[in-house]
Amino acid sequence: MLLLMPAFASDFVIFQIMGWTFILGIIALSLMFLAGYGGMVSLVQMSVAGVAGYMIAICGDSAIETISQGWPWYIAIPLALIIAVAAGTAVGWLAVRTEGIYTIMITLAIASAFFYFARQNYVIFNGFSGFNGVLPPELFGVDWRAPGAFYYLTLFWATAGYLAVLYLSRAPFGLALQGVRDNPRRMAALGFNVTAHRVAAYSFAALLAGIGGILLTWQSAQISPGTAGIGPVIDILVIAVIGGLRHPIGPFIGAFIYVLLKTFALDALVAVGLGGERFQLLIGVGFVLIVFFSPDGVLGLWEKVRQNRGRDLVRDPSGEAR
Template sequence: MKRSLYIAAAVTAISFPLWGNDFWVATVACRILVLGVMALSLTFLASLVGLVSFAQMGVAGVAGYAVALLSANTSGVGTEVSWPVAVLTAVTLATLAGLVVGAISIKSSEIYLLMITLAISVCMFYFASQNTAVFNGYDGINGVRAPVVAEVNLRAPLPFYYLCLVTATALAAMVAWLEKTPAGSLLHAYRNSPLRLNALGFNVVAIRLLAFTISGFIAGVGGVLNTWYNGQISPSAVDVHAAVLLLIVAVIGGMKRPAGAFLGALVYVLLENFASEFVSREHFNVVIGTAFMAIVLVSRDGLLGIVESSVGALRKTFYRRSQAAASVSKRQA
C-alpha cells in the first residue's frame, strides 16, 4: 500500500499541469517543490545523522546570492557569466559552506548545535544586509531570472515546474539510495552511537563533515531554484525567520523520510496561500503554530508518521478480515 501511495503521488505530480491552472502550477506547486528541496537538506541531516541545523537556509542563501551575482539582474551588481558556470559555482560554494558549517560545529550536538548554527545563520543575515557594495544591502539583488536552455524558456511556469519536479525527484532518490549504501550505514552508525563508531576505528569527524557537505549540496540546489522562483534574493531569505520556517516544514512533514520534507512543504504552502481567507496575515503565524503543535502532539514523526501508521492500521484490518473470511469459508466447507 505504501508503494501505491508513492505511485499515486508521482502520477499526480507529473500530470498536475494538465488539470491545474497557472496559479496552482507557478505559485503553489513550484513553491512546494522549491521549499521541499531546501527542507530535504535538513531532513537528510536529521534522519541519517541525527543532527538538526538552523544554518540550512543560510547555506541555501550562499547559492542564491552566488547565482544572482553571476547572472543578469536589474540591481546592477555582479558579473554575468553563462548559466552553467553560474549554477555550478553557486552549488559548489553552497557545498563548501555546508562543509564550513560542519567544521565550525564539529564538537557540538543537540541544543549547542542548534545555537551555533543559529548564530551562523544570524551572521549570514547581517553580512548580507550590511554589505551594500556586493550584496546590495537590504534591497537585495532583483531581476534574477531562470535561463533559456535549448530554446526552452525555464522562466515559463510549465518548464520551471518540471525543472523543479525533476530536481526534487532526483535529490530525494539520491538520499534514498545513499541511505542503502555503505556510506549511509556509516551515517546511521554515527547517529546511533558515535562513541562506539570511534572505538571501532572509524573517523567520526570525517563522517560528520561528509553529512554536512552533502546537506550543503542539497541546500545549494534548493537555493538556486528559490532565487529563480522569486526572481530575487534579499537578506530576508537567510534571516532567523527563514531558518525557523525550514525547521517547521521539516517537522510537520516528518524528518525520518525524504518525502516528509515535501509533505511538510505542501501543508505549509497551502496554509500560506489560503489561510488568509479565514484569518488576517498578522495571525498567520498563530495558524502555523497551532498546526505545528497539533501534528507534533499526535505524531513524533509528523504527517508522514500519521500516514504510515494509518496505512499500517488499514493493512492489519484487511488482514484480520481476510483471515476471518478464510476461517468462515473453511467451517462452511
C-alpha cells in the same frame, strides 16, 4: 500524475503551489538528511540556500548591473553551488564538534549572522534591497521561468534529490552515518572517522540546499536578506518536522502543507478580520498539535492509521483480536 499535472492544472497551481512546494521540499530535504540519518539538527540550511541564491545573482545577471558580473550560466551556476557547499562544509566543521541543543544554537547563530551581514553589506549583497531581475538562462530555446517549464525543472531536481538521499541512506556512507548517529563511540572504535562522516553529510546537505536556493531565486526573480531571515530558517525546520524525518518524502509532504497554508490560510485569516500576522500562530499551533500526537510528523500519523486499520482487520466478530 505529477508528470501530467501541467495538462489540467492552472499556471498558478503548477508555478506557485507545486513549484514552491518542490523548492522548499528540496531545502527541507537537506535538513531531513542531516537530522534523520545523521542526528544533527541544523538551522543553517536556508542560509546555505541563500548563499547560493546570492551567488547566482552576483555571478550571473540581475537588474543590479553595478554588482552582478554577468558571467555565463555554465560558470555562474557551478560557482554558486561550490560556494554554497564550501559554506555548508565550514558550518558543519564547526557544528559537528557540538551536540544536541548546542548544535541547534550554533547553527542558528550562524544563520542570524548571515542575515544581518547580508542586510548591512551594500558592496557585495546590496544591503536590504538585495537583487531583482534574477532569471534562469534560456537554454535550448526554452523560457525556464514559464510555468510549465519551471514546473518540470523543479520536479526534476526534487526527484533527483529524493532519489539521491534514498540511495545514500542505503549506501555504505549512509549506513555508516546512521551508525554514527546511533553510537558514535562504537563506530569510532570500529575505525570510522566520525567527524569526517558528519562533515561530509553537511557538504551533501549544502549541495541540496544550494540547488533549492538557486531555484527559489529564479522563481521569485529576486534574492534579499529576508529570503534567508530568521523566519524562513525556522520555517524549514517546521516543514521537515511536520512532514516527518524518517523518510525523504516527508519534507515534500510538509512543504506541500506549508505552501497550502501560506497561500490560502493567510487570505482566510485576513477575510475574517484576524489579520495576516496570525498566520505564524496558525503554523505554530499546527506544528505543536502534529508533534504532540505524532513525533514522526504526518508520516507517523499515517503509519498509526495503517496500524489501527490492520488491527481492525484481524479482529473476529466477537471483537477480540486473533
